Amino acid sequence: xxxxxxxxxxxxxxxxxxxxxxxxxxxxxxxxxxxxxxxxxxxxxxxxxxxxxxxxxxxxxxxxxxxxxxxxxxxxxxxxxxxxxxxxxxxxxxxxxxxxxxxxxxxxxxxxxxxxxxxxxxxxxxxxxxxxxxxxxxxxxxxxxxxxxxxxxxxxxxxxxxxxxxxxxxxxxxxxxxxxxxxxxxxxxxxxxxxxxxxxxxxxxxxxxxxxxxxxxxxxxxxxxxxxxxxxxxxxxxxxxxxxxxxxxxxxxxxxxxxxxxxxxxxxxxxxxxxxxxxxxxxxxxxxxxxxxxxxxxxxxxxxxxxxxxxxxxxxxxxxxxxxxxxxxxxxxxxxxxxxxxxxxxxxxxxxxxxxxxxxxxxxxxxxxxxxxxxxxxxxxxxxxxxxxxxxxxxxxxxxxxxxxxxxxxxxxxxxxxxxxx
Amino acid sequence: xxxxxxxxxxxxxxxxxxxxxxxxxxxxxxxxxxxxxxxxxxxxxxxxxxxxxxxxxxxxxxxxxxxxxxxxxxxxxxxxxxxxxxxxxxxxxxxxxxxxxxxxxxxxxxxxxxxxxxxxxxxxxxxxxxxxxxxxxxxxxxxxxxxxxxxxxxxxxxxxxxxxxxxxxxxxxxxxxxxxxxxxxxxxxxxxxxxxxxxxxxxxxxxxxxxxxxxxxxxxxxxxxxxxxxxxxxxxxxxxxxxxxxxxxxxxxxxxxxxxxxxxxxxxxxxxxxxxxxxxxxxxxxxxxxxxxxxxxxxxxxxxxxxxxxxxxxxxxxxxxxxxxxxxxxxxxxxxxxxxxxxxxxxxxxxxxxxxxxxxxxxxxxxxxxxxxxxxxxxxxxxxxxxxxxxxxxxxxxxxxxxxxxxxxxxxxxxxxxxxxx
Numbered sequence: 001x002x003x004x005x006x007x008x009x010x011x012x013x014x015x016x017x018x019x020x021x022x023x024x025x026x027x028x029x030x031x032x033x034x035x036x037x038x039x040x041x042x043x044x045x046x047x048x049x050x051x052x053x054x055x056x057x058x059x060x061x062x063x064x065x066x067x068x069x070x071x072x073x074x075x076x077x078x079x080x081x082x083x084x085x086x087x088x089x090x091x092x093x094x095x096x097x098x099x100x101x102x103x104x105x106x107x108x109x110x111x112x113x114x115x116x117x118x119x120x121x122x123x124x125x126x127x128x129x130x131x132x133x134x135x136x137x138x139x140x141x142x143x144x145x146x147x148x149x150x151x152x153x154x155x156x157x158x159x160x161x162x163x164x165x166x167x168x169x170x171x172x173x174x175x176x177x178x179x180x181x182x183x184x185x186x187x188x189x190x191x192x193x194x195x196x197x198x199x200x201x202x203x204x205x206x207x208x209x210x211x212x213x214x215x216x217x218x219x220x221x222x223x224x225x226x227x228x229x230x231x232x233x234x235x236x237x238x239x240x241x242x243x244x245x246x247x248x249x250x251x252x253x254x255x256x257x258x259x260x261x262x263x264x265x266x267x268x269x270x271x272x273x274x275x276x277x278x279x280x281x282x283x284x285x286x287x288x289x290x291x292x293x294x295x296x297x298x299x300x301x302x303x304x305x306x307x308x309x310x311x312x313x314x315x316x317x318x319x320x321x322x323x324x325x326x327x328x329x330x331x332x333x334x335x336x337x338x339x340x341x342x343x344x345x346x347x348x349x350x351x352x353x354x355x356x357x358x359x360x361x362x363x364x365x366x367x368x369x370x371x372x373x374x375x376x377x378x379x380x381x382x383x384x385x386x387x388x389x390x391x392x393x394x395x396x397x398x399x400x401x402x403x404x405x406x407x408x409x410x411x412x413x414x415x416x417x418x419x420x421x422x
Numbered sequence: 423x424x425x426x427x428x429x430x431x432x433x434x435x436x437x438x439x440x441x442x443x444x445x446x447x448x449x450x451x452x453x454x455x456x457x458x459x460x461x462x463x464x465x466x467x468x469x470x471x472x473x474x475x476x477x478x479x480x481x482x483x484x485x486x487x488x489x490x491x492x493x494x495x496x497x498x499x500x501x502x503x504x505x506x507x508x509x510x511x512x513x514x515x516x517x518x519x520x521x522x523x524x525x526x527x528x529x530x531x532x533x534x535x536x537x538x539x540x541x542x543x544x545x546x547x548x549x550x551x552x553x554x555x556x557x558x559x560x561x562x563x564x565x566x567x568x569x570x571x572x573x574x575x576x577x578x579x580x581x582x583x584x585x586x587x588x589x590x591x592x593x594x595x596x597x598x599x600x601x602x603x604x605x606x607x608x609x610x611x612x613x614x615x616x617x618x619x620x621x622x623x624x625x626x627x628x629x630x631x632x633x634x635x636x637x638x639x640x641x642x643x644x645x646x647x648x649x650x651x652x653x654x655x656x657x658x659x660x661x662x663x664x665x666x667x668x669x670x671x672x673x674x675x676x677x678x679x680x681x682x683x684x685x686x687x688x689x690x691x692x693x694x695x696x697x698x699x700x701x702x703x704x705x706x707x708x709x710x711x712x713x714x715x716x717x718x719x720x721x722x723x724x725x726x727x728x729x730x731x732x733x734x735x736x737x738x739x740x741x742x743x744x745x746x747x748x749x750x751x752x753x754x755x756x757x758x759x760x761x762x763x764x765x766x767x768x769x770x771x772x773x774x775x776x777x778x779x780x781x782x783x784x785x786x787x788x789x790x791x792x793x794x795x796x797x798x799x800x801x802x803x804x805x806x807x808x809x810x811x812x813x814x815x816x817x818x819x820x821x822x823x824x825x826x827x828x829x830x831x832x833x834x835x836x837x838x839x840x841x842x843x844x
Contacts (some may be wrong), residue, residue, distance in 0.1 A: 017451030017462040020612075020652060023445070026467075030441030040439040041474065041481050044463035045448075046639075052463065075621045078641050115625050131463070161644070163821060190442070203537050219470075220496065221437045222583070230442060285714075291721025292707075292714035293737050299713025302789050302822055310741040313717050313733035314705070320774055323732070323745070338518045353741055362761070367533045401583060402722055 005038045005181045008064040010056055012072040012081055015045045025070050025165055034289035037183030038066060050074060053084045057155075061145070065153060066177065071160030073138040075117040081157060082125060089143065091126040094329055096139070099130060103137045131172050133154075136164040140172060154180060187233045189245040191252070192266055193259040194226040194413045201227055201256065208252050216248060224402070225409035226261075237326065261416060269297045270410040275419040276307035277356070283415075284353035286324055286345040286360040287372050289379060294408045296360065301364065309353045314345070324348035337362050337374055346382035346389055347395075358384040359415050363394070365403045377403055380410045383418045390418065427460045427603045430486040433495035434503055435578050435582065435737035436469045447492050447587055454591055459605030460488060470494060476505045479577075483567070487575060488599065493582030495560040497539040503579060506545060511565065513548040518561070521552060525559045553594050553710055558586040562594060576602060599650075609655045611667040613674070614688055616648040616835045623649055623678065638670060646824070647831030648683075657739055683838060684821075690834040691719045698729035698779070699840040705837075706775035707733035708746055708767040708782040710758065711801055716783065716830045731775045736767070759784050761813050768804035769812055771839040780806040781837050785816070787825045799825055802835045805840045812840065 009026045016023050023045065030040045041064065046052045060067050072081030100122035107114040119138045131140030138159035144152045150266060156173055158165045163192055166402060193201065198220050200345055202209070209218055221228040231248055233241045243299045253260065262271045276408075285295050285308075295311040298304055317336055321328040326341055327346040334340045342362045350358035363379025369375035377396035382389060394410055396403045431448045438445050445467065452462045463486065466472045475494075482489045495505030508515060522544035529536040544557045548550060553562030560581035566574045578595055580587045615623065620642050630835035631640055637657055643650040652672060655663045675682065684693045698705055707717050707730075717733040720726055732744045739758055742748040747770040748763055756762045764784045772780035785801025799818035803813070805809060816832055818825045 009584040013651070014654075016449070017452050017465060017781065018456045018610075018654075019449040019454070019462075020643055021645065022449040027444040032437050032441070034440045040441075040593075041465040041469065042440060044479075049461065056464075074644075076624045085526075086731065115621060117621050117624060128714070159753075163824065164704070167604065188440070199537060199539055200534075202626045217437070219437055221442055222496075226765070228442065230437065230440075232440075234438075269760060276793070289724070290718075291730075292709075292717025292720075292733055294713025295709075296712075299715075299735075299737065300823070304713070305737050309738040311714055311735035312745070313714070313721075313735070315721065316731040316775075319732040322776075323734070323774065334494075344435065353738075354744075379737055387665075399586075401722070402585060404718075404722075408820075 003184075003306040005065045006041045006352065007033050007038045007068065007243065008060045008065040008067045009040060009043045009159070010060065010067060011043075011045045011055050012069060013045070014339045016071075017047050025160065025162055026160075028166060029068055029070075029169065032174060033066075033068075034186060034188070034315045035179050036174055037186050037217035038181070039186065048080055050080060050084050050087065053081070054088055057088050061147070061153060064153070065181065067153065068173075069155065069157045071164055073121075073122055073157065075137070076116075079166065080124070080375060084127045085128075085141070085143070085157060089125055089145070090253045093123040094286040096122050096124045096130050098132070099124065100138045102132065102134075102139075105372065106137055128157075131168060132277065133164055133168055135167045136161055138164070140168040142173070142176065171340050176196060179288055180210045185235055187238075187241040187245055188264075189231040189233075189249060190264045191229040191231075191249065191256075191260055192226065192262045193229065193256060194261050194268065194409065196227065196256070197261045199220050201229070201259075205252055205255050208255065212248065213244075215243065224405045224412075232349060234422065261413065268409060268416065271299050271303050272412055272416050272419065273304055273307060274299070274417065276351060279419060279422055281419070281422070282307055282309050282347040282354040284309050284355035284358045286358065287311060287313045288315060288345070288361055289363040290318070290404050290411075291315060291365075291409055292363045293404050294359070294411060297412070299343050299406055309355045312349055312352060320345065324352060335374070337364055337378055339380055339393070342380035343384070343389050343391055344386035350384055356386065357415070357418075359411055360384075361407055361411055363403070363407065366398055366400045379407050381414060383411075383414050385418060387422075389413065423491070425606070425719060427487045427605050428444060428463045428485065429455050429460045430482045430489045430490040431462060431465045432482065432489060433465075433467045433582070434475060434491060435467070435795065438467045438470050438493075447582065447584055450584075450588060451490055451591065455488075455490075456608060456610070458596055458600050459608050460599065461608065463814050470502055471754050472502060472509065472661040473556075475503070475508055483569070485577060487573070487603065489575065489577045490595075491577065491579045492585065495543075495579065495581045497537075497559070497753055504507065507550075507565070507579060508547045508565070511547055511567070515545040515838055516548045518544050518546045518552050520554070521546065524554065524556075524561075528559055532639075543592060547763050550579075553590060555581065555586055555590055557589045558583055560586065561655055562590040564595070564598065597628070607657055607660055609660075609667055610686075611655075611669065612652040613653075613654040613678075613682055613688045613746045614648060614684045615678060616683050616690065616831065618649065620649050620682045621738070622645050623651070623681075627677050628673055630677065634670065635666075635692065637664065638655050646827045647835075648831050664694055667732060669715060683835065684689070690838065691723050693837060693840065694834055695720070695723050695726055697838065701841060701844055702730055703779055703841070703844070704777040706731050706771040706777035706780045707736045708771035709733060709743070710737060710767070710783055711785040711787040712783045712826050712829055712833075715826050716833060719830055719834070731777045734771055734774060742767065746774060750833060757796070759786055759800055759802060759803055761815070764802035764804040765806070765813055766808035769778050770837065772806055778808065779837070779840075782806075782834055785825070785829065786821045788820050801829050801834060803829065805833075805836050807844065809844075812836065
């Protein structure tokens with residue numbers, strides 16, 4: 001078996017430390033490196049200070065075979081990665097003509113004037129291998145540095161703009177890493193569950209978990225309304241690992257089948273979309289407290305226009321009456337947050353948009369609007385098909401964002417279960 | 423002036439390294455610590471391995487006055503933070519009766535049975551100060567450890583579940599940190615811009631930036647469709663710092679006024695909401711390519727029901743005709759992605775929902791559906807009031823998520839500009 005290739009990911013920028021932006025890059029990089037069998041052992045965020053950057057570079061040089069650095073490559077004065085890399089490697093900056101041509105072309109194409117700051121983006125540390133960025137003006141860079149044991153460590157510097165970074169990684173860096181290292185095989189299998197808490201899931205599969213072989217690890221990853229079970233197998237035989245993972249899934253499935261909605265990258269919205277496509281059904285959505293979030297989740301899926309006809313977000317009660325046909329008497333007698341109202345919304349949106357299936361939400365997302373009878377977190381959901389209309393009452397917490405997200409998860413799962421019975 | 427209090431934030435969990443979840447906790451923690459004058463100097467993510475956790479604890483002990491650790495406190499076998507802290511401090515686990523009573527009550531209240539795994543959550547390292555978690559079963563913990571120079575370092579361990587962590591920080595840890603340390607004053611002022619690129623902004627304000635005093639730093643934080651300018655002032659006189667920051671804002675504003683939509687935590691959706699409230703206007707939304715995302719952004723704001731009546735998401739062309747009154751001839755002649763169609767959508771939603779203002783989107787979000795005439799990223803937006811209907815053509819890129827987010831930003835800004843003229 002080959003040695004584990006160890007990677008560290010370093011993000012540079014005060015804005016990450018101060019919490020002014022949320023770092024989504026390193027999660028993506030982690031997934032991609034894992035997929036090619038490189039093990040991420042540490043992720044570090046560090047400020048825009050030369051000495052702090054130098055310190056982490058020296059530390060990581062001792063620990064990792066690959067260092068991926070993102071950020072600090074912008075054209076402005078607070079971006080100091082390139083100068084710091086020059087200090088680290090003991091080299092100067094050299095203007096790269098290919099990079100300059102690309103930057104110039106980038107500005108010409110957009111009919112924008114180029115500034116000296118932009119031209120400076122074509123300057124690279126003298127020992128850098130230039131990695132062309134087709135999607136922005138900051139180039140990628142690849143460095144190699146000998147270590148005491150004679151092996152050479154790879155250091156990659158990438159822009160922090162997510163889509164530029166992703167393109168550079170996908171098209172240039174990952175292939176180059178695969179060529180450079182001999183990596184062990186790491187395989188993941190993710191089981192996606194919904195509607196069961198972490199500790200209950202753990203109790204239910206305890207015997208199976210205890211019997212897992214040493215080279216297969218299990219992790220519980222809780223998220224809104226669901227828990228992901230991640231199996232990770234390490235070895236050197238691709239087919240064997242796939243086979244072993246499939247075998248473990250077969251063993252555990254009978255224990256949790258009711259709560260499993262998918263595997264790996266499946267999301268509720270894609271699973272529901274596939275079911276609608278398969279069964280040739282169309283969907284309409286009526287949203288009150290979720291305010292468009294359910295529709296936005298459904299339409300995140302490319303190709304969703306094949307089954308999603310549209311939504312009516314009826315925040316105001318008038319809209320519930322005029323657009324969805326909810327009866328004014330129902331609103332007077334039971335209120336908008338009621339089983340009767342949400343039922344009429346789900347049935348009404350089917351009729352209004354002419355779809356086979358209608359789903360609906362009505363509730364109090366908070367922080368205001370609660371009453372002793374109907375506290376914040378009281379939310380009704382409904383699913384209507386040509387056979388029947390089902391409703392369900394959710395009693396959630398006091399946090400608006402969380403209530404909107406959880407309601408969406410439960411509603412999509414309700415729709416999934418209903419579609420499985422169609 | 424007091425010494426800088428330096429903090430490191432450590433997140434524990436393979437799922438973060440492998441990219442299976444995106445860490446949002448540390449951004450939030452960074453903001454909160456910064457606000458109380460504690461400087462975050464490093465953030466590290468480390469896997470669920472005892473030796474890796476011990477290593478970073480020893481390192482951070484040398485560097486930081488405060489260490490905040492999140493994660494690895496769940497009830498399941500892969501959560502090893504508590505055992506590792508026992509090893510680090512050389513102590514054993516002791517069952518905490520207050521914690522046990524709380525866990526027991528938590529399960530009784532929900533009518534759920536408690537397992538041994540849950541009971542184990544009340545076991546704490548012997549030297550831990552117990553920090554009560556009212557929102558979940560994993561307690562917070564506060565430790566102090568003497569350093570060579572006689573000062574004592576604070577180590578805080580918190581659950582990784584975001585809302586539990588946030589509550590513990592807000593209600594227990596931040597007040598305790600403020601009491602424990604004498605911190606310098608760090609003040610931030612954020613200027614939020616939209617519709618101007620980073621390097622153009624930098625050129626425009628270069629002279630002002632170069633003249634900033636040493637204790638006021640500037641950073642450019644680009645995000646979708648906008649750049650945040652962050653000013654950070656450090657000192658020991660609260661009033662003076664506020665005054666100095668206000669002065670700098672007054673100096674720079676004339677250079678960028680047209681592009682500034684707000685300050686600090688202002689978001690386009692809150693600014694637009696305030697304008698609608700102020701001018702007593704109501705809003706309806708017609709969405710095609712954004713699929714509900716515009717509405718979801720608007721309704722993220724608590725109290726948005728005061729001005730937001732609702733939306734019609736018309737993914738299917740039939741819905742554009744029946745619900746929004748778009749003329750079938752318009753769709754035949756110009757297509758749904760056209761100035762004529764988006765104009766009729768914005769006007770139609772005002773009429774359908776009975777609102778003062780209507781906004782609309784229609785475009786090709788991608789990845790499919792593009793034509794040579796109308797490539798992916800061709801998107802029309804419109805804003806209709808009782809005075810006039812404005813339209814604008816956006817030429818965006820090829821990425822679905824990005825197109826949806828950028829369109830929403832541009833549309834909300836279009837609405838903002840229109841409202842300023844009302």
